[in-house]
Amino acid sequence: GNSVTQMEGPVTLSEEAFLTINCTYTATGYPSLFWYVQYPGEGLQLLLKATKADDKGSNKGFEATYRKETTSFHLEKGSVQVSDSAVYFCALSDRGGGYNKLIFGAGTRLAVHP
Amino acid sequence: GAGVSQSPSNKVTEKGKDVELRCDPISGHTALYWYRQSLGQGLEFLIYFQGNSAPDKSGLPSDRFSAERTGGSVSTLTIQRTQQEDSAVYLCASSVLSLAGDTQYFGPGTRLTVL
Numbered sequence: 001g002n003s004v005t006q007m008e009g010p011v012t013l014s015e016e017a018f019l020t021i022n023c024t025y026t027a028t029g030y031p032s033l034f035w036y037v038q039y040p041g042e043g044l045q046l047l048l049k050a051t052k053a054d055d056k057g058s059n060k061g062f063e064a065t066y067r068k069e070t071t072s073f074h075l076e077k078g079s080v081q082v083s084d085s086a087v088y089f090c091a092l093s094d095r096g097g098g099y100n101k102l103i104f105g106a107g108t109r110l111a112v113h114p
Numbered sequence: 115g116a117g118v119s120q121s122p123s124n125k126v127t128e129k130g131k132d133v134e135l136r137c138d139p140i141s142g143h144t145a146l147y148w149y150r151q152s153l154g155q156g157l158e159f160l161i162y163f164q165g166n167s168a169p170d171k172s173g174l175p176s177d178r179f180s181a182e183r184t185g186g187s188v189s190t191l192t193i194q195r196t197q198q199e200d201s202a203v204y205l206c207a208s209s210v211l212s213l214a215g216d217t218q219y220f221g222p223g224t225r226l227t228v229l
């Protein structure tokens with residue numbers, strides 16, 4: 001079945017460091033891919049998405065490119081801030097049946113210190 | 115309101131009791147999803163509604179779990195005879211379906227603790 005694997009955390013970085021959180025997926029067909037973020041004490045928020053191969057999603061300085069050849073959707077940011085500390089979830093939408101059931105990775109906790 | 119709302123935000127119950135969790139989706143969103151976030155299992159899909167129908171209930175963990183949606187809007191997730199393993203954060207999301215991949219907007223969740 002469809003699945004998402006993302007790197008285990010926690011990831012601890014200094015402010016202004018470069019961030020990569022790896023995400024790979026297994027899917028039949030052509031899923032859409034998402035990154036969701038959960039800030040401390042808050043609900044899940046969509047960070048970015050890509051709906052087809054080679055699409056790049058971007059938001060708030062974060063980017064991820066849908067790579068079909070490597071079945072990956074790695075999240076990157078050039079310079080993290082303390083405010084980026086959160087848990088990041090990679091997800092794919094299983095579009096079988098015409099709707100979008102999300103399948104999530106386990107989540108990666110990011111801690112950015114000054 | 116502007117976003118998805120859920121109530122209660124926190125629920126503590128005793129093992130064996132029934133609980134009802136409520137979700138108010140964004141107005142006009144025809145698709146509604148329930149997910150569960152627990153320490154051991156991560157984020158799991160529970161059920162999907164399109165309008166008032168639930169064509170996919172495959173994620174409901176047992177027959178103690180049921181859900182309904184009325185008027186194409188509010189949804190209620192009911193857990194009967196709660197067990198300690200039901201303790202989790204229950205998340206609701208709503209969306210407008212799109213072939214390109216709908217964006218699901220999540221509510222803040224209901225944290226359920228079963229003692």
